[in-house]
Amino acid sequence: MERSSGPAVHGPAIGQLKGKDQVEAAYREMVGGFPDMEFEQHRLLLDGHRAVAVLTFRGTHEGEFAGIPGTGKRISFDVLVAIRFEGTSIAGLRFFYDFNAAKMKTGAFKVKPV
Template sequence: MSIDANKELVRRLVEAINRDDAAAFEALVAPEFLLRDAVVPTPRGPAGFREAAAVFHAAFPDFEETAEDVIAEGDKVVLRWTARGTHRGEFLGVAPTGRVIGFSGMAVFRVADGKFVESWQCHDRQGMLRQLERAAACEGGGGR
C-alpha cells in the first residue's frame, strides 16, 4: 500500500475508536495484531484492539480521540493524538468524578496487506492521573 493509503487507515482507525466500531476493527486490524501498551495489555487481533478501546469507553463514555498529526514512511505510520472525555466510570482505580479530562499520546503502527499488524503506544498517563486525582480530591472535599 502507498504511504497515503496507510495514513488513511490510521484516520479510519481513529474514527472507529471514537465510534467503538467492532466491524471497523475487524476490517482494519489483522488477526495477528499485537498492541504494545503498558497501560492496557490486551490479547491479539481485532478483539484485543477493541478490548483496549473499551477500557476507555467504559470510563469515558463520550471518549473522543483527535488525530493531530499523521506521519508515514514505508510500512510505519505515526499518530500524534489528543483525547477528551467525561470521567463516568472507574479508570485505573479512580472512581468516577464526572469531570472532563484531556490527554495526549502517540502511536506507531506497522501496516501489512492493508491492515494493522503491530502498534507501539504511549500516552500521558501521569497527566491523566493528575487530572483524575485532582477531580476526585475536589469532589471529596479535599481542596483544589
C-alpha cells in the same frame, strides 16, 4: 506462518494485548470509562509500512478505567501512536502518553509536594 487474529497493541494503561478479543475488551473498558472520548488528530506521518499519529485525547472520566473509579472530570492529554502495517491491515499499535499525568488530571492520583 499464520497471522494473529488482530493487531498487537501496547500502551501505558493497558500493557500488551494480542489478538482481537483482548483488543476489543480493552476498547470496551475505555469506552466504559470515557463514554464521550474523542481523539483530535494533529499530524500523521507515513513511511512505507509504518506511521505515526500525533493526537489529543479528550473525555469525561465517568466509569471505571484501569481500576480507577469514575471521577466525573473532563481530561485531555497528548498521545503519540506508532502504527505498523502488514499489507493493508494494521499489525501493531503502540500508544505513548504520560499515564501518571492523565491519572492526576482525573484526581485519582495525587503527588505530594517535596
